[in-house]
Amino acid sequence: MSRLAFRDLCVWFGEGEGRVDAVKHATFEVPSGASFGLVGESGSGKSTILRALMGLAPNWSGEMVVGERRLGAKRDRAFYKEVQMVFQDPYASLHPRHSVDQVLSEVLKLHGFSDIDRRVNALLADVGLGPGYRFRYPHQLSGGQRQRVAIARALAPEPSVLLLDEPTSALDVSVQAEVLNLLTDLREEHGLTYLMVSHDLAVIAHMCEATAVMQNGEIVEMLSVEDMRAMRAGHPYTRHLLESASGYNPNAEQMA
Amino acid sequence: MSEKPLLDIEDLTVTFPTRQGDFQAVRGVSFTLGRERLGIVGESGSGKSMTGRAILRLIRPPGRVEAGKLALGGTDLLKLSEREMQKIRGQRISMVMQDPKFSLNPVMRIGDQIMEIYRFHTGAGKRAAYEKAIEMLEAVSIRDPERVMRAYPHEMSGGMGQRIMIAMMMVTEPDILIADEPTSALDVSVQTQVLSIMDRLVRERGMGLIFISHDLNLVASFCDRVLIMYAGKIVEVCDADRLHEARHPYTRGLLGSLPRLDEPRRHLEVLKRDPAWLDAPSVSGRQ
Ligand SMILES: Nc1ncnc2c1ncn2[C@@H]1O[C@H](COP(=O)(O)OP(=O)(O)OP(=O)(O)O)[C@@H](O)[C@H]1O
Ligand SMILES: Nc1ncnc2c1ncn2[C@@H]1O[C@H](COP(=O)(O)OP(=O)(O)OP(=O)(O)O)[C@@H](O)[C@H]1O
Ligand SMILES: [Mg+2]
Ligand SMILES: [Mg+2]
Numbered sequence: 001m002s003r004l005a006f007r008d009l010c011v012w013f014g015e016g017e018g019r020v021d022a023v024k025h026a027t028f029e030v031p032s033g034a035s036f037g038l039v040g041e042s043g044s045g046k047s048t049i050l051r052a053l054m055g056l057a058p059n060w061s062g063e064m065v066v067g068e069r070r071l072g073a074k075r076d077r078a079f080y081k082e083v084q085m086v087f088q089d090p091y092a093s094l095h096p097r098h099s100v101d102q103v104l105s106e107v108l109k110l111h112g113f114s115d116i117d118r119r120v121n122a123l124l125a126d127v128g129l130g131p132g133y134r135f136r137y138p139h140q141l142s143g144g145q146r147q148r149v150a151i152a153r154a155l156a157p158e159p160s161v162l163l164l165d166e167p168t169s170a171l172d173v174s175v176q177a178e179v180l181n182l183l184t185d186l187r188e189e190h191g192l193t194y195l196m197v198s199h200d201l202a203v204i205a206h207m208c209e210a211t212a213v214m215q216n217g218e219i220v221e222m223l224s225v226e227d228m229r230a231m232r233a234g235h236p237y238t239r240h241l242l243e244s245a246s247g248y249n250p251n252a253e254q255m256a
Numbered sequence: 257m258s259e260k261p262l263l264d265i266e267d268l269t270v271t272f273p274t275r276q277g278d279f280q281a282v283r284g285v286s287f288t289l290g291r292e293r294l295g296i297v298g299e300s301g302s303g304k305s306m307t308g309r310a311i312l313r314l315i316r317p318p319g320r321v322e323a324g325k326l327a328l329g330g331t332d333l334l335k336l337s338e339r340e341m342q343k344i345r346g347q348r349i350s351m352v353m354q355d356p357k358f359s360l361n362p363v364m365r366i367g368d369q370i371m372e373i374y375r376f377h378t379g380a381g382k383r384a385a386y387e388k389a390i391e392m393l394e395a396v397s398i399r400d401p402e403r404v405m406r407a408y409p410h411e412m413s414g415g416m417g418q419r420i421m422i423a424m425m426m427v428t429e430p431d432i433l434i435a436d437e438p439t440s441a442l443d444v445s446v447q448t449q450v451l452s453i454m455d456r457l458v459r460e461r462g463m464g465l466i467f468i469s470h471d472l473n474l475v476a477s478f479c480d481r482v483l484i485m486y487a488g489k490i491v492e493v494c495d496a497d498r499l500h501e502a503r504h505p506y507t508r509g510l511l512g513s514l515p516r517l518d519e520p521r522r523h524l525e526v527l528k529r530d531p532a533w534l535d536a537p538s539v540s541g542r543q
Contacts, residue, residue: 042415172300172470177513177524199443206515244444247477
């Protein structure tokens, strides 16, 4: 059974001469409980796919399916209980004047939970933040702590699917390790399904069983984790991606 | 290095007064910058950005910058007036900030922003500025520069915003570029292109580059020297190509926490901090 399915998805912005085709005929599936990656060029449409699923891109065609449900133009509350997203920018995604407590309580109330107090503490514990963080404001948190709050907020409605847009690219490597370990454990404990964007193939290989590679709005290749580890790739862009995973190669520019 | 350094910094501190007393974000850092690619790595909050901002005297009061020496060639930066400092910024030292979207004006078209900077620094006409802006956007591999010129910052993807910032900083051809996480939101092919542009500026024009990054593999392969920062101090200095042989347990911990394609594991190593690291004196990065 597949938890998420995208068939022939196209997403565009603007019209006429100003039209941008951000995603072109993307087709892929994410099985229930799996973790699936999206990698690719900057501007290739990765975030747009996640945003389209969340109902944040108005112009799209094709098919998006969550569980048994085919999505239409609008998302209802039940959808957001099932699917949650952690956004690319931890600096911009939290409201500067809302404390951690406000952020989490609000989402919990919105989804009709009553034992708010107990749940806020449980969520903080889930993401490895002590109760001491409950009444802090975003500017009193480090980047990694903010990203934990963003993850806690996404977990609040007890979703079964998490969309993760570059969840660690703004974080340093030691905090990245903490957040990735946390995501690994949460997936096991709650049986979550992940769709995760990153430009770091080592991160994708660590977290995902498979990934789609995007370039200029299109999916150019699918890779299994075994392919990634064996550096097996058919498309030149993917080969370049794999080779660069170990750092800067001054001769790579001509290849690309 | 026999040549005189471009930048000479001794005992730099950055202090913020807080309700719990003074907080030192940078605690007595010394280093020089030549015509080289100098990396600064270290965990979040270790003082990398504040070091970069302090050089440009961009620490907002009540925060303050103190130093035994903060010299750009023969000029003592601490003695300059704010007006004189404005001429240094952009003209001689440019900085690409960590949050591209915050540094761009949200209600001004991208093209106008790049052209304005270029015209401010060179006095060039509109036509020349337009052409220069297109050229720089192409240089950072923006696919459709004409569209981007007309667009507003919110219409750009994360990595596009970062490249626009880089294009903007380079139109002024500075002597020193401080790049704060300039490629963290870029995919590898664009990253390679952006790095090779910076590399050329260092090799061909003799620019000095301070490259602040979380990406240890990238710094090891791209830079000449690396300063490793922890809690406002430099704990270790090494040649970039020997970063993987670094000795300090903190540096080793950072290296150990990276996921690796060739070594699958369920959990990544997490840094265990030793209180003794806090008290050790800052290592000098002068040469
Ligand atoms: N609101 C918008 N209006 C117009 N164009 C947009 C808008 N949002 C995105 N785009 C365009 O859609 C394309 C895909 O953007 P998207 O954010 O999905 O890229 P991405 O793959 O996530 O890139 P990155 O790795 O840089 O974050 C880009 O060309 C971008 O300029
Ligand atoms: N205005 C301020 N008031 C008090 N403390 C501040 C202020 N600005 C920064 N700091 C603190 O200074 C320290 C160094 O910050 P800096 O931005 O240099 O870190 P960094 O090494 O660049 O981290 P990152 O990798 O997360 O960008 C941090 O602990 C930060 O919380
Ligand atoms: Mg994106
Ligand atoms: Mg910083």
